[in-house]
Amino acid sequence: MKRELPDLEGMRILVMDDDVAIQRSLGRALRGLGAEVGCAGSLREAGLKLESDRYDVVLADLKLRDGEGLELLPLFQKHHPQGCFYLITGHGSVDNAVTALKHGVRDYLQKPVDPIDLASRLSRDMAARHGSVLKNRLDPYLLFQDPVMSEALADLPRFAALDEPVLIRGETGTGKELVAMAVHRISPRATGPFVAVNCGAIPESMLESELFGHEKGAFTGATKMHRGRFEQASGGTLFLDEIGEMPLQFQVRLLRVLEDGEIQRLGSEQRVRIDVRIVAATHRDLNEDVEAGIFRRDLFYRLDVLPVQLPPLRERKGDILLLAGHFLRRTFEEMGRDSGLPTFAGEAEELLYRYSWPGNIRELRNTMTRLAVRIPDNMQEISAEFLQKLLPSPGSFQDGKGGDFIPVPADATLAEAQEILIDAALKRSGFNRKLAAAMLGLGERTLRRKLNEK
Ligand SMILES: Nc1ncnc2c1ncn2[C@@H]1O[C@H](COP(=O)(O)OP(=O)(O)OP(=O)(O)O)[C@@H](O)[C@H]1O
Numbered sequence: 253m254k255r256e257l258p259d260l261e262g263m264r265i266l267v268m269d270d271d272v273a274i275q276r277s278l279g280r281a282l283r284g285l286g287a288e289v290g291c292a293g294s295l296r297e298a299g300l301k302l303e304s305d306r307y308d309v310v311l312a313d314l315k316l317r318d319g320e321g322l323e324l325l326p327l328f329q330k331h332h333p334q335g336c337f338y339l340i341t342g343h344g345s346v347d348n349a350v351t352a353l354k355h356g357v358r359d360y361l362q363k364p365v366d367p368i369d370l371a372s373r374l375s376r377d378m379a380a381r382h383g384s385v386l387k388n389r390l391d392p393y394l395l396f397q398d399p400v401m402s403e404a405l406a407d408l409p410r411f412a413a414l415d416e417p418v419l420i421r422g423e424t425g426t427g428k429e430l431v432a433m434a435v436h437r438i439s440p441r442a443t444g445p446f447v448a449v450n451c452g453a454i455p456e457s458m459l460e461s462e463l464f465g466h467e468k469g470a471f472t473g474a475t476k477m478h479r480g481r482f483e484q485a486s487g488g489t490l491f492l493d494e495i496g497e498m499p500l501q502f503q504v505r506l507l508r509v510l511e512d513g514e515i516q517r518l519g520s521e522q523r524v525r526i527d528v529r530i531v532a533a534t535h536r537d538l539n540e541d542v543e544a545g546i547f548r549r550d551l552f553y554r555l556d557v558l559p560v561q562l563p564p565l566r567e568r569k570g571d572i573l574l575l576a577g578h579f580l581r582r583t584f585e586e587m588g589r590d591s592g593l594p595t596f597a598g599e600a601e602e603l604l605y606r607y608s609w610p611g612n613i614r615e616l617r618n619t620m621t622r623l624a625v626r627i628p629d630n631m632q633e634i635s636a637e638f639l640q641k642l643l644p645s646p647g648s649f650q651d652g653k654g655g656d657f658i659p660v661p662a663d664a665t666l667a668e669a670q671e672i673l674i675d676a677a678l679k680r681s682g683f684n685r686k687l688a689a690a691m692l693g694l695g696e697r698t699l700r701r702k703l704n705e706k
Pocket residue numbers: 393394395396422423424425426427428429430431535575613614617
């Protein structure tokens with residue numbers, strides 16, 4: 253009987269086995285079905301690959317030269333939370349099987365592994381994990397079905413094919429980082445590294461060596477030569493996250509590097525050519541920052557070549573149930589729960605739609621995690637009352653019914669009262685200025701001015 257061959261197109265798989273023959277034979281078979289396959293013979297080698305590259309699937313031998321395959325699970329989960337990790341075992345029983353499965357190992361596979369059975373299994377598991385996404389083929393991690401989102405991402409495949417900078421804008425938690433990864437994965441640079449830098453998280457004094465690297469002895473404490481993120485990302489994509497937080501002084505250095513296509517490691521005279529594609533992201537209104545003189549206009553134009561604007565979740569409500577189901581399912585899997593997934597009652601769905609989700613998808617994900625933990629085994633339907641307990645106070649609902657009670661001391665001055673209200677609005681909006689301004693009935697500029705006056 254002829255078996256239908258599974259399609260692994262676009263799937264990235266890391267085979268970890270110290271037996272080179274197995275690496276080769278599995279690698280060849282999986283590649284033949286469309287997957288991209290990396291191989292590693294030791295934990296160390298596999299660790300390096302996981303750090304620098306994105307894999308959807310890890311196939312790990314139980315025992316490797318320098319340790320146990322399972323030791324890599326936390327690293328894999330950290331970098332690729334939505335991937336599938338399988339252990340390949342030589343013989344029958346495994347002591348810690350149950351614990352491992354609870355911690356997120358997808359399954360144990362017995363040697364010898366039949367490549368076609370394995371491929372069918374991988375294709376089924378990935379499809380189940382990513383739901384309808386595989387159908388839209390943009391990127392298996394990026395879930396959406398709302399036309400507003402399809403519209404927002406319509407240009408992405410064309411953008412990805414070019415080598416120009418992409419600038420992703422969107423409120424906090426709207427998926428900017430995920431979209432940046434998608435750009436990389438569907439670009440011709442997909443086999444190169446994806447390196448992310450959070451520009452707001454690196455102290456100004458470290459930016460230079462962090463991005464451009466340094467030579468040994470370049471400064472006290474520089475005991476070894478260090479390649480900066482630009483060099484690490486060579487051949488791939490450099491993701492400059494929170495670009496709006498980059499200190500003004502440093503922006504000019506960055507601009508120079510982008511224009512020249514060369515860097516100099518700190519303490520070195522030598523210029524190194526760089527080969528990276530830049531994707532930048534910000535939750536700030538950069539146009540406004542340019543007007544306010546806190547973001548350089550020339551750098552802005554250099555980055556704002558291929559723009560992507562991610563809509564907030566409240567403007568793509570068609571994705572709410574899809575994502576809620578996805579996050580619930582994922583948490584159930586992570587907890588090793590095999591009881592069926594409950595559905596949302598009509599009124600609970602209504603509640604999910606009415607809530608404004610100021611923290612967007614991240615907030616939805618966190619809410620679903622908390623919900624999953626509380627759902628008792630026998631629950632088949634999640635009621636509105638049950639869900640309500642996990643959502644913030646009624647003030648955050650879009651229809652504006654009810655509201656938080658914020659005490660303002662009777663002897664407060666108008667300025668003090670204003671400050672209290674502004675703080676509360678910022679907190680309620682998840683520190684999203686645009687949203688906070690809207691809640692206060694102000695323009696974003698006015699709010700910014702008031703904050704600067706504080
Ligand atoms: N379309 C999506 N499908 C599945 N998961 C998503 C989607 N969008 C976002 N997520 C998940 O939501 C979380 C937040 O996304 P991400 O970190 O990309 O947001 P962000 O815009 O970079 O946020 P911030 O501005 O706070 O850094 C992540 O766990 C991400 O995997």
